[in-house]
Each structure stands twice: as C-alpha cells, then as structure tokens.
Amino acid sequence: MSLAAEAFVSQIAAAEPWPENATLYQPLKEDQILLSDSASSLAVQTFLRMCGLPVLVSCRANAEYMSPSGKVPFIHVGNQVVSELGPIVQFTKAKGHSLSDGLDDVQRAEMKAYMELVNNMLLTAELYIQWCDDHTATEISRPRYSSPYSWPLNHILAYQKQWEVRRKMNAIGWSGKSLEQVYEDVSQCCQALSQRLGTQPYFFSKQPTELDALVFGHLFTILTTQLTNDELAEKVKSYTNLLSFCHRIEQTYFKEHERESQSGSSRHSKGSLP
C-alpha cells in the first residue's frame, strides 16, 4: 500500500465503524495454499478474532494477484484493501481496535522484536523448506501452488515462484544452509519463544497481543500441516509450553466461537492439535 494511500486510509478508517461484510482473501484452502501463506492467513484471522472483529474468509485461486502487495492474506473492509499482518494491525488500530495499548514502551519494543524474530526465522524457514528443499518442492509446493492453472502456465508460474524465493534466500545468506541447519534455526527460534513465554498464558501476561496471534498462526499451521516428513512439527512439539499455548488459543478463539456462532463462512476447518 502506498504511503499517501495509507495516510488517507487511516484518516477515513477512524471515521467508519467495522463493517459486517469485511472479507479476508486467501488462496484455496484445500488444494492450493502453502504452509507459509496458510500460517500468515491464520495469524491475521486470529488477530481479528482477538480484536472481536468479524471477518468472512474467502478462498480465491488468484488471491496472490489480487493483493495490493502481492502477498496473502489481505482484507477488504469497506472501501479499503489492506494486506499482511503489520499493516492490518495499524489499520485496525486506526479504527480504534488495538491489543497492545496496555503495554509499556519496553514491552512494546520487545513485542515488535519478537514479531520480527518470527518473520525473520520461522517464516523464512517455512519458505526455505517449501521451495529450496527439492523433495518438498516437487512433492508438495509446485503441484499445489500451480493447481488452479492448466499446462503450461502451471509449470511456468511454479518455477517462477521457486526461482524468486531461491534468489531471496541467496540474498539473505540462507542458500548455503542445509536442511538440517534450517531445522536447527527453527528449533532455536522456538526455544527463544518458549523462554519468553515461560508459564504465562500469553506472551505479555494475561492479555493477548498481535505477537500471540502471529506465533499461534505459525506454530499451529506447522503442527497441523502434513509435509513430506514431520521433522518440522517435531521441533515445535518438543516445547510443551508452546503446545499448550496453541491449545489455549485454539480453544478460546476458534472452538468457542464456533459453538457460539454457527456461521459456516468463517469456520476454521483445520485438524485439531495432537
């Protein structure tokens, strides 16, 4: 989103209340979406649920191309389209819904830092495993990513995406890493998150913040997604407090909501935790 548009958005956003027909767009859930996009999408959904803002989830094959930044998920609220968690958090804040108002300056700095940790390590590791591990790329990522398209477009788009991700890995110095090292990084990241969480219900004591939404989005998706092997999920499973953290958020924000409102549109159709 451009900066001028952003300033404009935050101005009018404050004036308008959250509409009933807000929609979140993501790639097709059953056939197309990949681990990293699914995690980001779940993080945004969790964040909106924590704020108590209703949103309909709509799956589109071309969601990536509909998004203003080229990244999924994005939300369509009233007249505005906002993509990715960071801008969405700012957008809802302009509308008067914020989860991190109760934090002091140091806590807010730590929250931002841990959010970048998740983006920098977990998200990058997910992308690495999806596109740079040849086995996963051939078995899962390329066929799924290109499933809505017919030959030859499916191959072109999938290889284009793979090439782009690999060049990115090159630029940030990940291309020299082996799969083992990437699992090690994930483990290190989980270790850090586990240490920070300790025995608290949420990262900053009793109230959930956007960090909780982001961490839940990634960890829950890693735990419930079937990859070529379950080593990634195993890494997460060795941290029991993270597991119970995922359980708690799933219970509070997904199971109860489902019971309360039987609206099928925003149903969360993921398998539950092991």
Next chain:
Amino acid sequence: MAAPLELFCWKGDYGLPSVDVDCLTVLAYAKFAGAPLKVHKITNPWRSPTGTLPALKTREEGSISQPSKIIIHLRKQKYNADYDLSAKEGADTLAFVSLLEEKLLPALIYTLWIDSKNYVDVTRRWYAENISFPLNFLLPNRMHCQQLEKLRLVRGDPVLEPGEQLEKELYRDAFECMTLLSQRLGSQKFFFGDSPSSLDAYVFAHLAPLLKIKLPNGKLQQHLTSLNNLQQYCTNILALYFPSDAREAPGRKTHAQPDSSDLDNEPHKRRNQVLSVLFAVGAMLGYAILTGIVSIKRERPQLKNSGHDDGDEEDED
C-alpha cells in the same frame, strides 16, 4: 598456545574501526569477548580468503565470512560475550537482532548505497579512493548493484525503484526500530546491564556508521542524534573499546578538511595523467589501426585465400 586467528575486514575511517556493518559487528564482538584476533584491515576484498569481507581464517573449518557464523565460531573457542546472559536474555538477543535485520538494515543499505546523493558523494567516493587502482573503477559499482539487488529481494519487489516513496517506507520502519531500541536500552549502559553482549555488537555496528559517517542526506542520522541515549551508547562503546580509532578521528577530521582538497587533487591529478596518457596512446593506436586496417585488409584476402584454398582443397578432396 596456538597463533591467534586472523580476521580480514574493511579498513576504518571517520573514527570507526571499520566502515562496513558486518565487519564492525565482528570487530565489536571480538573486543567484547576479549578474543585475541590478528586483524588485517584491507581495502581489497579479493585479498580475503573467501573473496568477501569480513572473513575469519580458522584452522578446522577453513575460512568463514558470515558474521553470525564467525560469532558462533568464536563462541566455540570459549570467547563468549553472552556467558552471563539468562535464557530469556538469550531469546531477547535473537529477537532484537531480527528486528535490526528486518527494519534497520534495509534503510541503512538504502541510505549508504542507493540514495544517489549519499552514494555518489560519500560511499562511492570513499571506496573509489581507498580501493587500489584497477579495482576502484569496478568494485564500488558492483557493490552498488549487489546492494540494490539485495534490497529488491528482501522487500519482495522485483521492480523496486529508488525514490521518495521507497525512502519514506524504509525510513519509517528504521525510525520506529531506533525508537524501540532506545526505549529498550533506557538508561542502561549496555542492553543487558553492565557488560556488553553479542546484541550490543549488532546494535553498535548498525548505528555507529550512521552516527559517524557524514552524509549529505542525513535523515536517519538526525533521528539517531535525537535519541540521546543511543547516541551516548555508541560514543561510549567507541571510546571504551576502540580508543585508538576514536581518538584518531577528530584529529584526522580537522586535518582532513584542508588536506582533503590536496589529497583529492593528488590522486585525481595522477588519474588524469594516467587517463591522458591512455587517451593519447589510444588515439595513436586508433590512427595506426585506421591506417593499418588498409594494410590488414590487404593481407586478409591473402589469409582468406589461404583459408579458401584449404576449404577448396577439402572440397576437392
């Protein structure tokens, strides 16, 4: 005892021990951990064992270039600046290093390498003056392209063009990052109490260049100087751990002003001389070839004939 490890890094200037962020990180960490390194400050990355700077020559694992890997290696050698940290502080280190890499580094790259005024007046000039002769025409440009490419890929925008829009977005993130760091630091001497850790090495390395290198377009600089505790923090580390570089700076700076024009003229003069000689030689050669072409053309038919003859012979065969 074994000989100390050898570290290759960019040479320093502007009162910094090195001008490069990655080199600064490693140098600062080595100082904090008390690792006795034999430091080679060079201006030719091709002379480093890995072809990039920084590079640490190790006995067991060959040469390593990534700052994080160098720090891990030093840690394995028992030079650990994070020994006193609790597990939670270790986690915080990881988180804040991510924050730096995601939010501040892109803006730093932009301000040093992409912003055209800063790049032409300061960065390219420094590298062009310090790298030795034939490479100084080649390397700064290549580094510029690499940095632009890196920024494009990190931002995930293949058609990213430097401009006001991009600058604003990057700087907004960087301002936020600096403010968060300042809030986290508070009135402490270092991020985790009284002794420096690896996080301090990273933060120092990302902030010190902004503080010390005088850039014509200094928006990031201005924001940093408005955060008193961060500015104080960098000055402190420079004074405590790099006293020789820090002391050298002001003296050299005052000298540099009048000197710089002479110093600038000197290499330019020499360059001009070399260029004019090259031009003259080129012109003469050109003339010779121009007239020579005639003679070559005269000879070519013979050559061609012989070639044709060969072909003909083969054909005949």
